[in-house]
Amino acid sequence: MSYFVLVPLIIFLVAMTVISLVRGIVAFLKTTEADLKSDPANGATDMQILQNKMMFNRIKYQGMAVIAVAVLMAVSR
Numbered sequence: 158m159s160y161f162v163l164v165p166l167i168i169f170l171v172a173m174t175v176i177s178l179v180r181g182i183v184a185f186l187k188t189t190e191a192d193l194k195s196d197p198a199n200g201a202t203d204m205q206i207l208q209n210k211m212m213f214n215r216i217k218y219q220g221m222a223v224i225a226v227a228v229l230m231a232v233s234r
Contacts, residue, residue, distance in 0.1 A: 163229045170222035174215055181211030 184207040192202045201209075 174218040177215040
């Protein structure tokens with residue numbers, strides 16, 4: 158019974174992990190040399206903030222996927 162809930166949940170979390178990874182990489186590639194050489198006292202640029210947000214989301218979804226797989230393994234025994 159729990160397989161019908163956990164397997165789609167795992168697929169969703171893996172997809173969200175990949176989407177967050179790709180969006181973070183795209184934001185990284187859009188970062189210009191001028192952004193990298195800017196004064197840190199001015200704060201982070203919009204692309205740097207987006208990079209951080211997407212990488213945090215990736216870690217969050219990846220962790221939730223690992224937990225869901227662990228639960229699936231525990232209930233399958």
